[in-house]
Amino acid sequence: MITGVTIVVGFWPAGTRGAENLKTESRMPFLHHIPLRDAEGQVITLPPAFDEQGKPQEARANPFSTAETCGRCHEYEAIGRGWHFNAAKGNAKPGRPGEPWILTDPATRTQIPLSYRGWAGTFKPADLGMSDFDFLMVFARHLPGGGAGEPPQIDPKDPKTGRLLITGKMEIDCLLCHDSTGHYNHETRSKAMNVQNIKWAPTIGAGLGTFGAARNAKALADSWRPGRPVPTNLPAIKYDRTKFDADNNVLFQVARRASVNACYYCHTSDGQLGDARWHSDQDFHIRAGMSCVDCHRNGVDHMIVRGYEGELKDRSVTADMIELRVKLLRRDNATLGEEAAKQMAGQQLNVELGMVETLSCRGCHLGATDAKQATTQLGGRLGAPHPVHKGLPPIHFERMTCTACHSGPFPSQKPQIVHTSLAHKLGLPGPARGENTAPVIVQPVFLRGDDDRIAPYKLVWPSYWGRLKDGKVTPLPPEEVAKTDKLPAQPSDDVARDPYNTKPLTDGQIQPVLETLSTDKSKGEGVFLAAGKIYRLEGGKLKSEEHAAAKPYVWPLAHDVRPASQSLGARGCADCHSSDAPLYFGTVLARGPVDAQSGVSKAAWELRGDDKRVASTFAASFVFRPILKYVTFGSAIIVLGVLLNYGLLGLSAITGKCRSDSNSAAREK
Amino acid sequence: MTTSEQTVQKPIKGDPPPSIDSLGKLAYRLMLASAVVLAGTGIGTFVLGQAPMTHWVLMAHVSAAPFFSIGLALVALTWADSCRFGRSGSPQSGRAKALLWLILACGLFVILSGVLPMTPLFGTTGQHVLYLTHRYSAITLAAALVLHLLSLRRGRLPPAS
Numbered sequence: 001m002i003t004g005v006t007i008v009v010g011f012w013p014a015g016t017r018g019a020e021n022l023k024t025e026s027r028m029p030f031l032h033h034i035p036l037r038d039a040e041g042q043v044i045t046l047p048p049a050f051d052e053q054g055k056p057q058e059a060r061a062n063p064f065s066t067a068e069t070c071g072r073c074h075e076y077e078a079i080g081r082g083w084h085f086n087a088a089k090g091n092a093k094p095g096r097p098g099e100p101w102i103l104t105d106p107a108t109r110t111q112i113p114l115s116y117r118g119w120a121g122t123f124k125p126a127d128l129g130m131s132d133f134d135f136l137m138v139f140a141r142h143l144p145g146g147g148a149g150e151p152p153q154i155d156p157k158d159p160k161t162g163r164l165l166i167t168g169k170m171e172i173d174c175l176l177c178h179d180s181t182g183h184y185n186h187e188t189r190s191k192a193m194n195v196q197n198i199k200w201a202p203t204i205g206a207g208l209g210t211f212g213a214a215r216n217a218k219a220l221a222d223s224w225r226p227g228r229p230v231p232t233n234l235p236a237i238k239y240d241r242t243k244f245d246a247d248n249n250v251l252f253q254v255a256r257r258a259s260v261n262a263c264y265y266c267h268t269s270d271g272q273l274g275d276a277r278w279h280s281d282q283d284f285h286i287r288a289g290m291s292c293v294d295c296h297r298n299g300v301d302h303m304i305v306r307g308y309e310g311e312l313k314d315r316s317v318t319a320d321m322i323e324l325r326v327k328l329l330r331r332d333n334a335t336l337g338e339e340a341a342k343q344m345a346g347q348q349l350n351v352e353l354g355m356v357e358t359l360s361c362r363g364c365h366l367g368a369t370d371a372k373q374a375t376t377q378l379g380g381r382l383g384a385p386h387p388v389h390k391g392l393p394p395i396h397f398e399r400m401t402c403t404a405c406h407s408g409p410f411p412s413q414k415p416q417i418v419h420t421s422l423a424h425k426l427g428l429p430g431p432a433r434g435e436n437t438a439p440v441i442v443q444p445v446f447l448r449g450d451d452d453r454i455a456p457y458k459l460v461w462p463s464y465w466g467r468l469k470d471g472k473v474t475p476l477p478p479e480e481v482a483k484t485d486k487l488p489a490q491p492s493d494d495v496a497r498d499p500y501n502t503k504p505l506t507d508g509q510i511q512p513v514l515e516t517l518s519t520d521k522s523k524g525e526g527v528f529l530a531a532g533k534i535y536r537l538e539g540g541k542l543k544s545e546e547h548a549a550a551k552p553y554v555w556p557l558a559h560d561v562r563p564a565s566q567s568l569g570a571r572g573c574a575d576c577h578s579s580d581a582p583l584y585f586g587t588v589l590a591r592g593p594v595d596a597q598s599g600v601s602k603a604a605w606e607l608r609g610d611d612k613r614v615a616s617t618f619a620a621s622f623v624f625r626p627i628l629k630y631v632t633f634g635s636a637i638i639v640l641g642v643l644l645n646y647g648l649l650g651l652s653a654i655t656g657k658c659r660s661d662s663n664s665a666a667r668e669k
Numbered sequence: 670m671t672t673s674e675q676t677v678q679k680p681i682k683g684d685p686p687p688s689i690d691s692l693g694k695l696a697y698r699l700m701l702a703s704a705v706v707l708a709g710t711g712i713g714t715f716v717l718g719q720a721p722m723t724h725w726v727l728m729a730h731v732s733a734a735p736f737f738s739i740g741l742a743l744v745a746l747t748w749a750d751s752c753r754f755g756r757s758g759s760p761q762s763g764r765a766k767a768l769l770w771l772i773l774a775c776g777l778f779v780i781l782s783g784v785l786p787m788t789p790l791f792g793t794t795g796q797h798v799l800y801l802t803h804r805y806s807a808i809t810l811a812a813a814l815v816l817h818l819l820s821l822r823r824g825r826l827p828p829a830s
Contacts, residue, residue, distance in 0.1 A: 391789035635738035
């Protein structure tokens with residue numbers, strides 16, 4: 001069942017901050033017919049449509065601030081600690097590795113997985129010399145705001161973050177997810193971000209108005225010198241008057257539960273590329289009428305349930321969460337002391353945390369037997385069917401995840417190329433993306449997780465120029481590589497045909513770049529990593545070999561879920577246990593901006609570190625399985641027959657003896 | 670019942686003492702040898718705390734299974750008559766006879782609980798029950814086999830003077 005919707009309503013004196021305690025407590029969403037507020041908390045009031053002389057006036061005013069508008073009633077600060085916003089804050093557990101941001105530069109053939117979370121195989125932006133502001137500008141198209149976009153303090157002398165004084169902070173854009181009209185314009189928001197109109201972007205994306213000046217914030221920031229006073233005449237928003245009523249209230253059609261399409265803007269992941277998209281079935285749960293947020297739920301803290309087994313150990317009840325709950329509890333019970341409220345808050349939050357188990361595949365469909373709550377033990381939330389798994393020995397549940405059989409595309413001999421929103425800018429218009437559009441990500445590849453269970457993964461092989469020093473490869477930012485001026489420039493007449501510059505580099509093109517990068521030996525040896533290999537110069541000749549730094553970054557995939565009838569094993573054991581089963585004997589060819597045959601190629605068993613002899617012998621043994629069944633069933637029938645025969649004879653002897661005894665007794669009488 | 674009089678098996682004092690022919694002995698040895706492999710792989714893994722079996726151990730276990738079931742079926746056919754209770758002159762003690770019937774019964778459980786999970790008849794709960802049935806009937810079977818072997822060996826010893 002959908003949990004009760006808690007909508008907060010407030011009427012506040014101007015200038016106060018923090019969420020108010022007026023609530024509707026109804027499942028019916030509160031009608032958000034509310035005033036807009038700017039970054040200073042002032043209600044945005046449009047000038048009259050006509051001035052005193054009767055001339056039409058433009059509806060110019062400051063852009064609205066979500067922190068001030070939405071944050072009047074909702075716990076903006078607590079929300080800002082949620083998964084979507086907390087990566088750069090560095091105070092959240094990283095959890096299971098997830099999809100990274102991938103810094104992609106086709107000109108230098110760079111694709112580097114980035115993450116603030118420190119997942120193994122990713123780089124932190126600072127490792128590449130990227131400031132938070134650089135990071136924001138590269139990925140603003142799909143960043144929801146908060147985190148790195150809202151530094152607690154801005155140093156006006158810092159040439160990078162100081163720009164935020166002009167461009168405005170990147171506040172959490174609540175409407176990105178919670179707009180329920182489907183009219184949020186990601187394209188205009190992205191365009192606004194591209195020209196650093198950061199604080200104007202949410203207003204523009206929401207369709208409330210347009211940027212009201214010829215010079216964008218980037219141009220203004222470029223002409224501003226760090227340390228100087230910030231200009232006060234920053235551009236306004238030209239508001240759409242039809243969105244405002246006479247009292248300057250705006251109707252926001254918002255939903256607590258984000259729509260599937262809102263999630264898809266950032267979380268689309270599709271292996272059916274281009275025109276083949278019409279074959280995509282999407283996730284079975286979505287097709288059955290569910291929403292992403294039915295499983296990926298969250299409270300006001302926006303710590304959205306990621307939904308994997310064992311997530312509980314990656315989550316915790318933090319002091320922030322207790323503080324927020326204490327506040328709510330003490331609103332409810334004024335006599336509650338601080339310590340008692342803390343204790344109660346801790347208990348409540350731990351119980352709620354336990355419910356997280358029910359939102360994984362296993363927890364929902366099978367229940368968690370060791371859980372405290374009855375509903376958690378039982379599973380079956382939202383009517384999730386209890387799977388029977390006829391004919392599947394239970395060892396499979398110990399050695400494989402649910403997703404291994406049910407998620408992603410049905411495995412084939414070669415993993416498929418997949419495009420994702422974050423990596424390929426899906427959701428924004430651009431030339432058609434193809435199989436070679438960087439970054440090349442493949443799925444499904446079956447690997448073992450930390451719990452030693454086999455699960456399907458997505459893989460991306462890092463590709464970058466770097467310097468090797470003391471056995472460590474340090475990536476170079478694309479701008480620095482471009483300065484070598486040795487990389488082949490794409491002919492301008494080829495750009496229209498190949499907009500993503502997908503032509504692979506040849507050895508002859510790699511060598512001169514490495515020679516230039518290796519000029520200053522004190523900085524280290526110039527190297528190029530691609531498709532699982534490191535390219536380096538040895539005695540003036542280009543050599544390539546496998547290298548740990550070139551290993552793929554992998555992260556588990558969980559969607560799209562296929563129905564049971566299309567799960568791995570639906571055709572029988574041979575789906576996995578045969579001599580050509582992709583799960584063991586599929587080939588994974590490393591992909592990157594080099595010739596396709598140059599990449600490292602490995603069998604699935606090899607990538608997992610399995611023993612090939614075991615895998616192939618076990619697969620071969622399944623040929624004899626029918627014979628095994630016939631022999632053992634036949635033997636069982638014989639043994640059963642003998643037992644029945646002699647058992648009946650024994651019974652007959654007993655009854656015969658009883659009868660004989662009774663006859664003898666009768667004769668004696 | 671009119672036929673009951675004919676089927677009642679009374680101790681037949683005039684019959685020659687039933688003995689196990691060479692096929693029966695071969696069957697017993699086949700069953701015993703394969704049971705050693707099965708117990709070593711199955712119970713051994715369980716005792717060492719590494720259950721369930723995987724890889725080579727599992728393959729060795731499954732490979733020995735058909736030989737065990739054939740051996741068990743042949744033992745059932747060749748030993749059953751000589752192990753009937755009430756049969757006079759049998760060289761086997763009552764305890765040995767009882768143990769053989771226990772071996773046959775447990776063997777049947779072991780075989781069925783081993784092969785039924787390979788059919789699409791049982792779901793996870795059923796599979797788990799079969800797994801436990803297999804495990805514990807196999808342990809009982811192994812114990813019965815050891816005791817039966819000891820009983821047979823004791824039967825061969827000359828009576829104490």
